[in-house]
Amino acid sequence: MWWVDIIGYAAALAVLCSFCMSTIVPLRIVAICSNMLFGLYGVLAHLYPVFLLHAILLPINIFKLARVRQEPTPVARAVAAFPDNRAE
Numbered sequence: 001m002w003w004v005d006i007i008g009y010a011a012a013l014a015v016l017c018s019f020c021m022s023t024i025v026p027l028r029i030v031a032i033c034s035n036m037l038f039g040l041y042g043v044l045a046h047l048y049p050v051f052l053l054h055a056i057l058l059p060i061n062i063f064k065l066a067r068v069r070q071e072p073t074p075v076a077r078a079v080a081a082f083p084d085n086r087a088e
Contacts, residue, residue: 004044011037028065035061 014034021027035058042051072080 004041007037007044008041011041024068025065028061028068031061032058032065 011034014030014037018027018030018034021030035054038054039051039058042048042054
């Protein structure tokens with residue numbers, strides 16, 4: 001079952017890539033990919049603890065990515081902090 005091993009190595013590479021990320025959105029996207037790959041690997045290789053761990057981590061990463069994407073950017077926060085007084 002060499003193709004199962006390839007999925008496992010791809011999942012491990014995705015985790016390694018996530019540790020190399022310096023910004024949060026790409027990190028979460030790569031982490032979601034690694035969760036899906038490790039989940040698939042866990043099922044195909046009958047490694048159910050691996051599957052269970054990544055089945056739990058996947059919705060956490062999706063939720064955190066959605067929350068980060070909804071937060072205003074630093075520029076938007078700065079603009080909101082100083083309302084335009086010219087309109088008065």
